[in-house]
Amino acid sequence: MAKRELPGHIAAALAGSGGATDSAGQPWAGRSLEGEGNPLHQFDKDDGQPDAGYTAALAALVAGTGSETAVVASLATARVYVAIIATLGEEAETEHGLAADKEADLALVTLTAPDGRKALPVFSSVDSLARWHPQARPVAVYAPRAALSAVSEEAQLLVIDPGAELTFVVRRPAMWALAQQRDWVPSYADDSLAGIVSAAAAQQPSVRQVLLSAASGVASRTADGTLVSGGGPGPELRITLQLAPGLDADGVQSIAAALQRSLAAQPEFVERVDSLELKITR
Template identity: 60%
Template sequence: MPQEPVPQEPQPGHRALPGHIAAALAGAGGATDSAGQPWAGRSLSGDGATIHNFEDDDGTADAGYLAAVAALAAGTGDEAGVVAALATARVFVPIVASLAEEGDAVAGAHGTELHGDKQADMALVTLKAPDGRTALPVFTSAENLTAWHPEARPVAVYAARAALSAVAEHAELLVLDPGSAATFVVRRPAVWALAKQHGWVPSYRDQAVADAVAASAAGVRALRGVELRPGGGVASAQADGTQLPGGGAGPELRVVLYLEDGLSAAEVQSLVAGLNEDWARNEAFAERVDSIEIKLQRAAP
């Protein structure tokens, strides 16, 4: 990401969650684990007990994810391939202690004050992206997490579970390995797809998005054509100065509008505003598009 994000607290007044994600969150901490296996009757003691899915984890990055990022850099892969690799990858979520309560002060010798034991809560770390949105940092290796925050506790989870945690924290972005040599941002539609364990297609290649844009453009007389392209924020800058053709924070979709000649500034403004309102009302467009930029061009004679 172009700027170093800073920790922040979740803010109120966020977009309502889709029903399937809300249901998944509501079910957390219930009678079964995330795989649907009941907790009742389960023993976590003894040599044969399995505490979690990552007991033999060596803390290194998932090989499938690394291969997908390498393919993206080489031009033989794409963003969708990286997100698909994440769907089955283990990642680390950083947890840090925050002071919850401090004991009452009592008088000590020589006018000093003594405090009772402190109580601390463990909390997810969230970041504030340069555009103001909340992001959840996750790490592909324990080494990357420790280098980023030496005091954070690495909690191993599948990336789909991390995405669900991001939704619960009202974070619209997952940031893979912030501060490392290779950082990749998973934008809101892909975060929701991971949380739902569904496939994801970037909006600039999504036929449902193309259909929504075409339907809106069909009734606009002064609009001669529309084209969808990757936005200027799709690429991400890496630590060595190279550009990765994916994993940027956005804008991720560029909508090119080909306009007839002779329109006034007011007419162009009204046309663009009308399209924006129409897209915002379209459920497929609103769910599958994270951020857009609009480019105006004169239609060919």
């Protein structure tokens, strides 16, 4: 059988890219990129499917038998994908007359949430990324590494599978916990925060009782409208203040403002609470 020759434009492109050897002159032939000895890739046999642990935790959340705490915990060992976009910096012409990228930049895709905060989109599978942005390149990383990238990009949210059947938002405290590879306790279930809030409220004589609970923004919805008890963008923590009777509107506003100032001065509170919803009762 006659040897098949590559089309001219492909042969020229290969010649311009270094041919049969890498930039150090080492041949590509016979080289394997699999195994622990390869420092460039941690996911040798990755099939691009969602992590089984994350999928199970998300399904339990939708079914009402799981929690968003369990979903975030499943991400501690999950492989996800971040989206990278190649943008042309400068174009040049090769010796073979072909247009080539002289300089190209790889940019990590970020989003702006409805409330104006910066968010990093992350995808559980190659398919979900391709549906969201067909031109984006998937880069496989462990979720804690993606969270670390989000922190370095000054993002406040990690948004998993935007546009999918269920989009799960990892809010800032949970994202920071992932990045630091430590367990996350939601602010509305954190006993130490309850003590901080109670101490701040005790400075206001008109406050009779303080209750902490999940705020309305913790919940999310599937694409068909099913309410899910987690994965929402916030607000995350609801503080309910029961006040003494007889206060006018200005008095109530003064107490609320004083409490918010006191809590804003508590570093532990600021670190562990993503967003706040204040409810007043009599």
